[in-house]
Amino acid sequence: MTAAVPHAAEQVAVAAEKRWAWVVAAIIALLLVMMVVTGLHWAAMPPSRVETVDVKTLHVKGEFVESNLGTTLGSDGKVMVRLVAQQYSFMPPCIVVPAEMSVTFRATATDTIHGFIVGTTNANTMLIPGFVATFTTSFKKPGEHLMPCHEYCGTGHEAMWARVQVLPPEEFLAKARSGERLRCVQR
Numbered sequence: 114m115t116a117a118v119p120h121a122a123e124q125v126a127v128a129a130e131k132r133w134a135w136v137v138a139a140i141i142a143l144l145l146v147m148m149v150v151t152g153l154h155w156a157a158m159p160p161s162r163v164e165t166v167d168v169k170t171l172h173v174k175g176e177f178v179e180s181n182l183g184t185t186l187g188s189d190g191k192v193m194v195r196l197v198a199q200q201y202s203f204m205p206p207c208i209v210v211p212a213e214m215s216v217t218f219r220a221t222a223t224d225t226i227h228g229f230i231v232g233t234t235n236a237n238t239m240l241i242p243g244f245v246a247t248f249t250t251s252f253k254k255p256g257e258h259l260m261p262c263h264e265y266c267g268t269g270h271e272a273m274w275a276r277v278q279v280l281p282p283e284e285f286l287a288k289a290r291s292g293e294r295l296r297c298v299q300r
Contacts, residue, residue, distance in 0.1 A: 164245035168223050171197065176245075177221060183296070184209050184216075186289035192216045198227035198240045198262065201269035207276040207297035208260070210252055211285035217249045225266050231277050232258030239264060252279040 171177050177197050183205045184194045192214055197204045199222065210216045220229075222240040230237040234253075238246045262273040278297045280288070288295055 164247070165243055166221050166245055168242050171221070171223055176219070179204065183294035184289070185294060186286070192289075194218045196220045197223060198229070199223040200225065200267050201273040203229070203260065203262075203273070203275035205275070207278060209278045209280060209285070209288075209295040209297055211282045212252050212255045212279050213282050214285070215249050215251050217247065220246050226264050227262050227266050227273070228264035229260050229275070230263050231260050234258065237263075255279050255281050
């Protein structure tokens, strides 16, 4: 009689393991089907919010000409930063932004895949030639952050970085109302 109890318990355990194996297999199959369907869908119809830019005329005309790069305060009060990544630098090399205000970044690359991350913030994006990356973030407190390229872009990659100077909101607004592109100040 004692031999029958372990045998019954073993059968229950085997049945439970088989059920879980089927559940796991079903989840894996569902994930694979989802990957194939979404892959085919995006290949046929790319996302509508993808913006493109001609890298051959990037510096000559359009949004990313050199005179339009940097930080501006729009008439609607929105802060916009435009920048371009190219081997082995960011243009502009130093960006001024306000603390405690929303800042929208619009950026692209001219030659190869680049990316950047701003210090201890959540500002982190990849820049692909021919496409415009857009994201909005805010900076909690004034200070200065390094902004390195985090995508290997060639033998000079380790020296590709910029600075982000975060000013108190009042100081930023006082400087930005002049309508000029803001430049970093030495502190």
